[in-house]
Amino acid sequence: MPESTLGVGIIGVSPVRGWAATAHIPALRALPNYEIRALSGHSAESAREAGEVFGVSAVFSDHKQLVSQPDIDVVAVTVKVPHHRELVSAALAAGKAVYCEWPLGRDLDDARAMAELAAKQGVRTVVGLQARQAPAIEFVQELLSEGYVGEVLSTTMLGLSVPGDVVGQPNAYMLDKTNGANVLTIAVGHSLDILNYVLGEFTDLSAVSDLRRPLITIEETGQQIVKTAADQIAVIGTLTSGATASVHAREAVAGGTGFLWEINGTDGTLRITADAAYPEIVPLTVAGAHGRSEPAELAVPKALTQKWPALTSLEGAPAYNVGRAYAAFATDIENGTHTVPDFADAVRRHEVIAAIERSAASGERVKV
Numbered sequence: 001m002p003e004s005t006l007g008v009g010i011i012g013v014s015p016v017r018g019w020a021a022t023a024h025i026p027a028l029r030a031l032p033n034y035e036i037r038a039l040s041g042h043s044a045e046s047a048r049e050a051g052e053v054f055g056v057s058a059v060f061s062d063h064k065q066l067v068s069q070p071d072i073d074v075v076a077v078t079v080k081v082p083h084h085r086e087l088v089s090a091a092l093a094a095g096k097a098v099y100c101e102w103p104l105g106r107d108l109d110d111a112r113a114m115a116e117l118a119a120k121q122g123v124r125t126v127v128g129l130q131a132r133q134a135p136a137i138e139f140v141q142e143l144l145s146e147g148y149v150g151e152v153l154s155t156t157m158l159g160l161s162v163p164g165d166v167v168g169q170p171n172a173y174m175l176d177k178t179n180g181a182n183v184l185t186i187a188v189g190h191s192l193d194i195l196n197y198v199l200g201e202f203t204d205l206s207a208v209s210d211l212r213r214p215l216i217t218i219e220e221t222g223q224q225i226v227k228t229a230a231d232q233i234a235v236i237g238t239l240t241s242g243a244t245a246s247v248h249a250r251e252a253v254a255g256g257t258g259f260l261w262e263i264n265g266t267d268g269t270l271r272i273t274a275d276a277a278y279p280e281i282v283p284l285t286v287a288g289a290h291g292r293s294e295p296a297e298l299a300v301p302k303a304l305t306q307k308w309p310a311l312t313s314l315e316g317a318p319a320y321n322v323g324r325a326y327a328a329f330a331t332d333i334e335n336g337t338h339t340v341p342d343f344a345d346a347v348r349r350h351e352v353i354a355a356i357e358r359s360a361a362s363g364e365r366v367k368v
Helices: 019-030 044-054 063-067 081-093 108-121 135-145 169-175 183-199 309-314 319-335 343-362
Strands: 006-011 034-040 074-077 097-100 125-127 152-160 202-210 215-218 224-226 232-239 244-250 259-265 268-274 285-290
Touching: 006 019, 006 063, 019 034, 019 044, 019 309, 019 319, 034 044, 034 063, 063 081, 074 081, 081 097, 081 108, 097 319, 097 343, 108 343, 125 319, 125 343, 135 183, 135 268, 135 285, 152 183, 169 215, 169 224, 183 232, 183 244, 183 259, 183 343, 202 343, 232 343, 309 319
Parallel strands: 006 034, 006 074, 074 097, 097 125, 152 244
Antiparallel strands: 152 259, 202 232, 215 224, 232 244, 259 268, 268 285
């Protein structure tokens, strides 16, 4: 292994399912400058089983033991959102760099507290807004900088979230708005992040938030649960460039468009599409048009898709963009750069989400 290998400890590993097993572990295993050195689970038995499954000998049921290990450079927090603040704070207090999944916290206050602690400790952070690292998004940035659409006049985003009227037991906690993991924070949060990252932040916005399916069936038991998190989010606002932006995310509907993002300019249009409003996971297709012609697919340059050759085998998988974020983070640490979204970037996204909530509650246009 390279001398600059970074030791990683992952908090929240299940031996049978979960985002750590699906994305973080395959991504880290593919990268030569990372080594998974410790895991923690919700119980001693779960941690032991995870260690056996993933070939990691240092396993813990207490996260405090994991973050105190001297050979751990980066702590990855992949648990449910309500636990992020406690676990991230412990890792930061131990002086570790932290990769925390998105949303960073249950709300803006959580996010700000974690960002302030990271700044105080002087450690590097990453938040799981890995859609920024998708080759298609990097390609869109290049096209815009080259003037493909001319001056951006407006942008429109339509997204489909997954649950519908049935949800699996592990995701039932997402039905409770107070847990901070729902259509607004996840489907809208990830989608808005690439919109604002590519086109600039909102100066002001108006929002509508509705709950159209208040009863959801738990798939495994058939039990009906009352949902409190909104399943319809619509936002319209003005970006710092003066462009008009509109976004509508909704839960699963029969035959609905999965994900459509148009960027309309004086000279052309870019259209980014996917099967669902999860640009951080689902592969994106880019199409473009000039004048009155119909959009035609534009191939993402190999220079972008092959940017991190070690990750080629993961292309199209949930681990792909996570791996690209880890790869870029290692380069940032080595070069002193900032190319992956950190906790300060997460706070900005939480601020937009808070503005959406304020506008939807008041019925008024709000500053961001």
